[in-house]
Amino acid sequence: MAVSDHRQQNDGRSPELPEVIVLNAPLILTMFEDQLSSKFHLLKALDSELPLHQFLAVNAQSVRAMLCTVNGPPVTADILQLLPSLRLIVTTTAGINHIDVSECRSRGISVANAGDVFSADCADYAVGLLTDVLRKISAADRYVRKGHWANLGDFPLGSKLRGKRVGIVGLGRIGIQVAKRLEAFGCSISYNSRKKKDFIEYPFYANVCELAADMDVLIICCALTDQTRHMIDRKVLLALGKEGVLVNIGRGAIVNEKEMVECLVHGEIGGAGSDVFENEPDVPKELFELENVVLSPHLAIFSPESLEDSRDLVIANLEAFFSNKPLLSLQDPFF
Numbered sequence: 001m002a003v004s005d006h007r008q009q010n011d012g013r014s015p016e017l018p019e020v021i022v023l024n025a026p027l028i029l030t031m032f033e034d035q036l037s038s039k040f041h042l043l044k045a046l047d048s049e050l051p052l053h054q055f056l057a058v059n060a061q062s063v064r065a066m067l068c069t070v071n072g073p074p075v076t077a078d079i080l081q082l083l084p085s086l087r088l089i090v091t092t093t094a095g096i097n098h099i100d101v102s103e104c105r106s107r108g109i110s111v112a113n114a115g116d117v118f119s120a121d122c123a124d125y126a127v128g129l130l131t132d133v134l135r136k137i138s139a140a141d142r143y144v145r146k147g148h149w150a151n152l153g154d155f156p157l158g159s160k161l162r163g164k165r166v167g168i169v170g171l172g173r174i175g176i177q178v179a180k181r182l183e184a185f186g187c188s189i190s191y192n193s194r195k196k197k198d199f200i201e202y203p204f205y206a207n208v209c210e211l212a213a214d215m216d217v218l219i220i221c222c223a224l225t226d227q228t229r230h231m232i233d234r235k236v237l238l239a240l241g242k243e244g245v246l247v248n249i250g251r252g253a254i255v256n257e258k259e260m261v262e263c264l265v266h267g268e269i270g271g272a273g274s275d276v277f278e279n280e281p282d283v284p285k286e287l288f289e290l291e292n293v294v295l296s297p298h299l300a301i302f303s304p305e306s307l308e309d310s311r312d313l314v315i316a317n318l319e320a321f322f323s324n325k326p327l328l329s330l331q332d333p334f335f
Contacts, residue, residue, distance in 0.1 A: 017041040018322045020065045021056070021083070024072025026092040027302070032311045040318060042067075056082040064088065065318055070098045077103040088321045090314055094118055094173070094301070095251060096331060097224040112317040115329035116173050117309045118301035123177035125300035126219055126249045127185075129273030130166075132294045133245050134159045139291045162186035167215035169208055169232070170222025170250060171197060178219055190215065193222070208232070213239040217247065224251035234259040243270045249300045252277040261286050264293060275300040 022044045048055045065088040077100050086109055094114045104111055132138050135158035143155045164187045168175045171191040179189045190203040192211045205211035212218050218240055222228055232255040248255055257278040263269045271292035277283050287293050316328050
Protein backbone atom coordinates (compact mmCIF):
# COMPACT_ATOMS: atom_id res chain seq x y z
CA MET A 1 0.00 0.00 0.00
CA ALA A 2 1.45 3.38 -0.92
CA VAL A 3 1.86 6.06 1.72
CA SER A 4 0.21 9.42 1.03
CA ASP A 5 -0.28 12.63 2.99
CA HIS A 6 2.57 11.50 5.25
CA ARG A 7 0.40 8.82 6.84
CA GLN A 8 -0.45 5.27 5.78
CA GLN A 9 -4.03 5.01 4.54
CA ASN A 10 -6.25 3.01 6.85
CA ASP A 11 -8.56 1.31 4.33
CA GLY A 12 -11.58 2.99 5.89
CA ARG A 13 -10.94 1.56 9.34
CA SER A 14 -11.69 3.72 12.31
CA PRO A 15 -8.82 6.10 13.09
CA GLU A 16 -9.71 5.58 16.75
CA LEU A 17 -8.25 2.08 16.75
CA PRO A 18 -4.90 1.92 18.57
CA GLU A 19 -2.01 2.09 16.13
CA VAL A 20 0.52 -0.74 15.93
CA ILE A 21 3.61 -0.71 13.73
CA VAL A 22 4.11 -4.09 12.01
CA LEU A 23 7.80 -4.30 11.21
CA ASN A 24 7.68 -7.46 9.08
CA ALA A 25 5.19 -10.21 8.23
CA PRO A 26 4.55 -12.57 11.16
CA LEU A 27 2.80 -15.77 10.13
CA ILE A 28 -0.06 -14.98 12.50
CA LEU A 29 -0.66 -11.72 10.62
CA THR A 30 -0.86 -13.61 7.33
CA MET A 31 -3.35 -16.07 8.81
CA PHE A 32 -5.32 -13.82 11.14
CA GLU A 33 -5.08 -10.30 9.74
CA ASP A 34 -8.84 -9.73 9.87
CA GLN A 35 -8.99 -10.45 13.60
CA LEU A 36 -6.01 -8.22 14.33
CA SER A 37 -7.19 -5.42 12.04
CA SER A 38 -10.59 -5.35 13.72
CA LYS A 39 -8.91 -4.36 16.99
CA PHE A 40 -5.85 -2.36 15.91
CA HIS A 41 -4.88 -0.01 13.11
CA LEU A 42 -1.91 -1.86 11.61
CA LEU A 43 0.80 0.27 10.01
CA LYS A 44 2.55 -2.34 7.87
CA ALA A 45 6.06 -1.54 6.71
CA LEU A 46 5.97 -4.18 3.97
CA ASP A 47 2.92 -2.56 2.36
CA SER A 48 4.72 0.75 1.94
CA GLU A 49 6.74 1.83 -1.09
CA LEU A 50 9.02 3.77 1.22
CA PRO A 51 12.30 2.37 2.57
CA LEU A 52 11.88 1.09 6.12
CA HIS A 53 13.64 3.95 7.89
CA GLN A 54 11.68 6.55 5.92
CA PHE A 55 8.43 4.69 6.55
CA LEU A 56 9.11 4.72 10.28
CA ALA A 57 10.10 8.37 10.29
CA VAL A 58 6.91 9.33 8.44
CA ASN A 59 4.42 7.08 10.22
CA ALA A 60 5.64 6.27 13.66
CA GLN A 61 6.33 9.42 15.63
CA SER A 62 3.35 8.80 17.92
CA VAL A 63 3.05 5.01 17.66
CA ARG A 64 3.44 3.28 21.03
CA ALA A 65 3.38 -0.43 20.08
CA MET A 66 5.14 -2.70 17.58
CA LEU A 67 4.48 -6.24 16.33
CA CYS A 68 7.44 -8.16 14.92
CA THR A 69 8.97 -11.58 14.42
CA VAL A 70 12.42 -13.07 13.89
CA ASN A 71 12.16 -13.40 10.10
CA GLY A 72 12.70 -9.83 9.01
CA PRO A 73 14.59 -6.68 9.93
CA PRO A 74 15.97 -6.92 13.48
CA VAL A 75 14.77 -4.33 15.96
CA THR A 76 18.02 -2.42 16.32
CA ALA A 77 18.97 0.72 18.20
CA ASP A 78 18.81 2.62 14.88
CA ILE A 79 15.21 1.56 14.36
CA LEU A 80 14.24 2.34 17.95
CA GLN A 81 15.66 5.85 17.61
CA LEU A 82 13.06 6.51 14.92
CA LEU A 83 10.24 5.54 17.30
CA PRO A 84 10.40 8.06 20.15
CA SER A 85 6.97 7.17 21.53
CA LEU A 86 7.38 3.38 21.38
CA ARG A 87 6.74 1.66 24.72
CA LEU A 88 5.93 -1.94 23.75
CA ILE A 89 7.33 -4.54 21.37
CA VAL A 90 5.31 -7.73 20.94
CA THR A 91 7.18 -10.52 19.18
CA THR A 92 5.48 -13.67 17.98
CA THR A 93 8.51 -15.77 18.93
CA ALA A 94 9.76 -17.19 22.22
CA GLY A 95 13.30 -16.03 21.44
CA ILE A 96 14.10 -12.32 21.46
CA ASN A 97 17.59 -12.28 19.94
CA HIS A 98 16.23 -10.18 17.03
CA ILE A 99 15.50 -7.33 19.46
CA ASP A 100 18.09 -5.01 21.03
CA VAL A 101 16.86 -5.58 24.57
CA SER A 102 19.56 -3.41 26.10
CA GLU A 103 18.40 -0.44 24.03
CA CYS A 104 14.79 -1.26 24.94
CA ARG A 105 15.67 -1.24 28.61
CA SER A 106 17.39 2.14 28.35
CA ARG A 107 14.37 3.59 26.55
CA GLY A 108 11.77 2.07 28.87
CA ILE A 109 10.33 -0.18 26.17
CA SER A 110 8.70 -3.40 27.38
CA VAL A 111 9.07 -6.60 25.37
CA ALA A 112 6.42 -9.34 25.34
CA ASN A 113 7.17 -12.65 23.68
CA ALA A 114 5.27 -15.86 22.88
CA GLY A 115 5.59 -17.16 26.44
CA ASP A 116 4.71 -20.85 26.68
CA VAL A 117 2.57 -20.87 23.53
CA PHE A 118 5.03 -22.89 21.45
CA SER A 119 6.80 -24.84 24.19
CA ALA A 120 4.83 -28.09 23.95
CA ASP A 121 4.96 -28.22 20.14
CA CYS A 122 8.68 -27.52 20.16
CA ALA A 123 9.33 -30.21 22.77
CA ASP A 124 7.29 -32.73 20.76
CA TYR A 125 9.32 -31.86 17.69
CA ALA A 126 12.63 -32.30 19.51
CA VAL A 127 11.61 -35.80 20.55
CA GLY A 128 10.48 -36.48 16.99
CA LEU A 129 13.81 -35.38 15.53
CA LEU A 130 15.72 -37.50 18.02
CA THR A 131 13.55 -40.56 17.40
CA ASP A 132 13.91 -40.09 13.65
CA VAL A 133 17.71 -39.92 13.81
CA LEU A 134 18.04 -42.89 16.18
CA ARG A 135 15.51 -45.18 14.47
CA LYS A 136 16.36 -43.91 10.95
CA ILE A 137 12.70 -43.32 10.12
CA SER A 138 13.17 -40.75 7.34
CA ALA A 139 16.08 -42.71 5.89
CA ALA A 140 13.97 -45.90 5.92
CA ASP A 141 11.14 -44.05 4.20
CA ARG A 142 13.50 -42.97 1.41
CA TYR A 143 14.82 -46.54 1.16
CA VAL A 144 11.33 -47.91 0.54
CA ARG A 145 10.29 -45.14 -1.88
CA LYS A 146 13.38 -45.72 -4.03
CA GLY A 147 12.52 -49.42 -4.37
CA HIS A 148 15.60 -50.53 -2.44
CA TRP A 149 13.69 -52.84 -0.06
CA ALA A 150 12.76 -55.19 -2.88
CA ASN A 151 16.11 -54.92 -4.65
CA LEU A 152 18.63 -54.62 -1.81
CA GLY A 153 16.90 -56.34 1.10
CA ASP A 154 16.41 -55.23 4.66
CA PHE A 155 17.27 -51.72 5.81
CA PRO A 156 19.97 -51.29 8.52
CA LEU A 157 18.61 -51.24 12.06
CA GLY A 158 18.46 -48.08 14.12
CA SER A 159 19.10 -47.58 17.82
CA LYS A 160 16.41 -47.54 20.50
CA LEU A 161 15.51 -44.38 22.39
CA ARG A 162 14.95 -46.01 25.77
CA GLY A 163 17.94 -45.84 28.09
CA LYS A 164 19.70 -43.01 26.29
CA ARG A 165 21.59 -40.49 28.40
CA VAL A 166 20.28 -37.11 27.27
CA GLY A 167 21.92 -33.78 27.99
CA ILE A 168 19.69 -30.73 27.58
CA VAL A 169 21.38 -27.38 26.98
CA GLY A 170 18.97 -24.77 28.28
CA LEU A 171 16.44 -26.08 30.79
CA GLY A 172 13.87 -23.34 30.32
CA ARG A 173 10.24 -23.58 29.25
CA ILE A 174 11.01 -25.80 26.27
CA GLY A 175 13.92 -27.70 27.79
CA ILE A 176 11.94 -28.84 30.81
CA GLN A 177 9.14 -30.16 28.57
CA VAL A 178 11.67 -32.04 26.45
CA ALA A 179 13.06 -33.56 29.65
CA LYS A 180 9.64 -34.71 30.86
CA ARG A 181 8.84 -36.35 27.54
CA LEU A 182 12.15 -38.18 27.33
CA GLU A 183 11.88 -39.34 30.94
CA ALA A 184 8.64 -41.03 29.93
CA PHE A 185 10.62 -42.86 27.22
CA GLY A 186 13.03 -44.17 29.84
CA CYS A 187 15.89 -41.77 29.17
CA SER A 188 18.09 -40.32 31.90
CA ILE A 189 18.32 -36.52 31.90
CA SER A 190 21.12 -34.10 32.75
CA TYR A 191 21.34 -30.42 31.87
CA ASN A 192 23.42 -27.31 31.37
CA SER A 193 22.04 -23.82 31.99
CA ARG A 194 23.35 -20.41 33.00
CA LYS A 195 23.03 -21.53 36.60
CA LYS A 196 21.84 -24.52 38.61
CA LYS A 197 18.09 -24.60 39.18
CA ASP A 198 17.25 -25.26 42.82
CA PHE A 199 13.91 -26.92 42.07
CA ILE A 200 15.34 -29.35 39.48
CA GLU A 201 16.65 -32.77 40.52
CA TYR A 202 18.39 -33.59 37.23
CA PRO A 203 22.20 -33.57 37.43
CA PHE A 204 23.62 -30.15 36.54
CA TYR A 205 26.76 -29.56 34.48
CA ALA A 206 28.27 -26.08 34.52
CA ASN A 207 30.46 -27.01 31.54
CA VAL A 208 28.72 -28.01 28.31
CA CYS A 209 31.75 -29.96 27.07
CA GLU A 210 31.73 -32.11 30.21
CA LEU A 211 27.99 -32.64 29.73
CA ALA A 212 28.54 -33.80 26.15
CA ALA A 213 31.27 -36.23 27.20
CA ASP A 214 28.87 -38.05 29.55
CA MET A 215 25.85 -38.14 27.20
CA ASP A 216 24.55 -40.15 24.25
CA VAL A 217 22.44 -37.22 23.07
CA LEU A 218 22.76 -33.44 23.28
CA ILE A 219 19.59 -31.37 22.72
CA ILE A 220 19.93 -27.61 22.24
CA CYS A 221 17.02 -25.68 23.76
CA CYS A 222 18.68 -22.45 24.91
CA ALA A 223 18.36 -18.92 23.56
CA LEU A 224 20.89 -17.37 21.22
CA THR A 225 22.98 -14.76 23.03
CA ASP A 226 26.51 -13.44 22.75
CA GLN A 227 27.47 -16.09 25.30
CA THR A 228 25.80 -19.01 23.52
CA ARG A 229 26.79 -18.17 19.93
CA HIS A 230 28.88 -21.08 18.59
CA MET A 231 28.86 -22.62 22.07
CA ILE A 232 28.49 -26.06 20.46
CA ASP A 233 31.80 -26.27 18.62
CA ARG A 234 34.15 -29.00 17.47
CA LYS A 235 35.45 -29.58 20.99
CA VAL A 236 31.94 -30.22 22.32
CA LEU A 237 31.03 -32.42 19.36
CA LEU A 238 34.15 -34.55 19.73
CA ALA A 239 33.28 -34.94 23.41
CA LEU A 240 29.82 -36.17 22.36
CA GLY A 241 31.57 -38.83 20.32
CA LYS A 242 31.11 -41.08 17.32
CA GLU A 243 27.84 -42.55 18.57
CA GLY A 244 26.48 -39.27 19.91
CA VAL A 245 23.48 -37.45 18.43
CA LEU A 246 22.97 -33.69 18.33
CA VAL A 247 19.47 -32.17 18.14
CA ASN A 248 18.98 -28.42 17.73
CA ILE A 249 15.63 -26.70 18.19
CA GLY A 250 17.13 -23.51 19.63
CA ARG A 251 18.83 -21.25 17.13
CA GLY A 252 21.17 -22.22 14.32
CA ALA A 253 24.06 -20.03 15.41
CA ILE A 254 24.31 -21.72 18.82
CA VAL A 255 26.09 -24.47 16.90
CA ASN A 256 29.22 -23.76 14.90
CA GLU A 257 27.62 -25.06 11.73
CA LYS A 258 30.83 -25.42 9.74
CA GLU A 259 32.42 -27.54 12.46
CA MET A 260 29.23 -29.60 12.88
CA VAL A 261 29.19 -30.37 9.15
CA GLU A 262 32.84 -31.43 9.26
CA CYS A 263 32.18 -33.73 12.21
CA LEU A 264 29.19 -35.32 10.48
CA VAL A 265 30.96 -35.77 7.14
CA HIS A 266 33.96 -37.40 8.82
CA GLY A 267 31.86 -39.62 11.10
CA GLU A 268 33.04 -37.92 14.27
CA ILE A 269 29.49 -37.80 15.68
CA GLY A 270 26.72 -40.33 15.15
CA GLY A 271 24.01 -38.10 13.70
CA ALA A 272 22.05 -34.88 13.96
CA GLY A 273 18.53 -33.55 13.76
CA SER A 274 18.14 -29.82 13.22
CA ASP A 275 15.17 -27.52 12.79
CA VAL A 276 17.35 -24.39 12.74
CA PHE A 277 20.37 -23.24 10.78
CA GLU A 278 22.92 -20.49 10.95
CA ASN A 279 22.01 -18.71 7.69
CA GLU A 280 18.38 -19.63 7.06
CA PRO A 281 17.01 -20.56 4.62
CA ASP A 282 20.43 -21.62 3.34
CA VAL A 283 21.43 -25.09 4.57
CA PRO A 284 24.89 -26.62 4.01
CA LYS A 285 24.58 -28.85 0.95
CA GLU A 286 26.99 -31.36 2.48
CA LEU A 287 24.16 -32.42 4.80
CA PHE A 288 21.76 -33.36 2.01
CA GLU A 289 23.34 -36.72 1.24
CA LEU A 290 23.92 -37.82 4.85
CA GLU A 291 21.52 -40.59 5.91
CA ASN A 292 22.18 -39.94 9.61
CA VAL A 293 20.93 -36.34 9.45
CA VAL A 294 17.32 -35.13 9.65
CA LEU A 295 16.64 -31.59 8.42
CA SER A 296 13.60 -29.42 9.06
CA PRO A 297 12.81 -25.85 7.82
CA HIS A 298 12.35 -24.09 11.19
CA LEU A 299 8.90 -25.55 11.84
CA ALA A 300 9.22 -26.94 15.36
CA ILE A 301 7.17 -24.24 17.03
CA PHE A 302 4.33 -24.16 14.53
CA SER A 303 1.02 -25.98 14.46
CA PRO A 304 -2.42 -24.60 13.59
CA GLU A 305 -3.36 -24.80 17.26
CA SER A 306 -0.26 -22.99 18.51
CA LEU A 307 -0.67 -20.25 15.91
CA GLU A 308 -4.20 -19.62 17.14
CA ASP A 309 -2.86 -19.45 20.69
CA SER A 310 -0.15 -17.05 19.52
CA ARG A 311 -2.75 -14.80 17.91
CA ASP A 312 -4.76 -14.74 21.13
CA LEU A 313 -1.66 -13.89 23.18
CA VAL A 314 -0.60 -11.10 20.81
CA ILE A 315 -4.07 -9.56 20.98
CA ALA A 316 -4.22 -9.97 24.76
CA ASN A 317 -0.82 -8.31 25.26
CA LEU A 318 -1.70 -5.38 23.00
CA GLU A 319 -5.11 -4.92 24.62
CA ALA A 320 -3.53 -5.06 28.08
CA PHE A 321 -0.96 -2.45 27.07
CA PHE A 322 -3.49 -0.02 25.62
CA SER A 323 -5.68 -0.52 28.73
CA ASN A 324 -2.76 0.11 31.12
CA LYS A 325 -2.99 -3.45 32.46
CA PRO A 326 -0.14 -5.92 33.15
CA LEU A 327 1.27 -7.71 30.11
CA LEU A 328 0.69 -11.45 29.93
CA SER A 329 4.18 -12.41 28.76
CA LEU A 330 6.48 -9.59 29.82
CA GLN A 331 10.08 -10.62 29.32
CA ASP A 332 11.87 -10.88 32.66
CA PRO A 333 14.75 -10.69 33.57
CA PHE A 334 15.32 -7.87 31.10
CA PHE A 335 12.58 -5.63 32.51
